[in-house]
Amino acid sequence: MSERKIRDRLIRKGQHLFDSPKQFIPFTNVTEADSLLNDLMNHPHAFVLACVMDRQFKAEKAWLIPYLISEKIGEFSVGRLHKLTESEINRLMSEPKPLHRFIDQMSGYFHKAVQRIVQEYGSDASRIWNGKPSSAEVVYRFLEFDGVGPKIGSMAANILARDFKIPFSDYFYIDISADVHVRRVFARLGLCKENATVEQVIYKARALYSEFPGIMDWPCWEIGRTCCKPRDPDCHECFMNDICPTATQKS
Ligand code: SF4
Incomplete structure (x- = not known):
């Protein structure tokens, strides 16, 4: 054939x-967590931080982490996240039970990702994909986050294009x-x-x-x-x- x-x-x-047409994306099958991850308008950083957490661990559990942290601190604004030190994030991710297999490494990546969103993107993670960039540019911007490799960078760009209907200038x-x-x-x-x-x-x-x-x-x-x-x-x-x-x- x-x-x-x-x-x-x-x-x-x-x-x-x-x-x-765009539909609600069941990333974790926990409605509240998925609502946060689907809210690209108000919480684009939740999607980015979930991508950063998605390594060496079951994807559904990794994608829950932004929501579980938001539950613990009462909100998920970049301003609030930016005030957290790496050791505070480490504690939030490890107590009372670990949110990831590799807490020390992942809390470091989470902390650095928030700093990057503030410093490089003026606290607005949607600047990673807004303005119809090329697919290579979007994947590259994800690769600049510590812990993100080509697999996750490409997956993130695919979800943005295919599911969130974010326009790119190409898809090569x-x-x-x-x-x-x-x-x-x-x-x-x-x-x-x-x-x-x-x-x-x-x-x-x-x-x-x-x-x-x-x-x-x-x-x-x-x-x-x-x-x-x-x-x-x-x-x-x-x-x-x-x-x-x-x-x-x-x-
Ligand atoms: S792709 Fe798999 S399930 Fe589909 S027809 Fe081929 S062997 Fe069968």
Whole structure:
């Protein structure tokens, strides 16, 4: 089956979500936490700080951290956060129970991120993405935060573009997030070999659609999470089943 057909269908699915109206994003499935994270207008720094916390830990729990800190200090304004010392943040993140696996490191990153938002962005984190910057510029600005690597930088830019509908001047540098679901689906669709590395999947997505490689992220992740299970893929439920080489071999 032609790779082009597979590519085109994934892009079409991704484009459909990209073009759909903005919806409330269930980052954590805790309504209050998600309300804070969805409030880009008044609390854009909550989204940025959640991205900074999203490493070496379950994502849903990492994304809860801004809300849990706001509960403890009674608000989540940049002004209030800026008054907290690193050791106060460390205490807020460790008592009564740890909010992250690596409290010392993450409280340092959190503290530095708040300082950066104040100093570089005049306390308004939405300046990271406002004004229709290029995708590379947005990813680069995330990379300037301590603890943020290319994976999170690209994921942040993809969420801003795809889910928050923030306009960028281009989408070339928003990569696919090659997690376990995406890698499995890429392999079964015959887009890369089984056990391909993260880098191989990222570059394959770039090769398939350099204009916006990350647009294939959501369709692949959704297929992997719902029907393309590790042991027994439920191909009947999958919108790729008539062109997927694994499904056609099975039938
Ligand atoms: S058709 Fe089956 S094997 Fe192919 S991607 Fe879908 S669920 Fe996976």
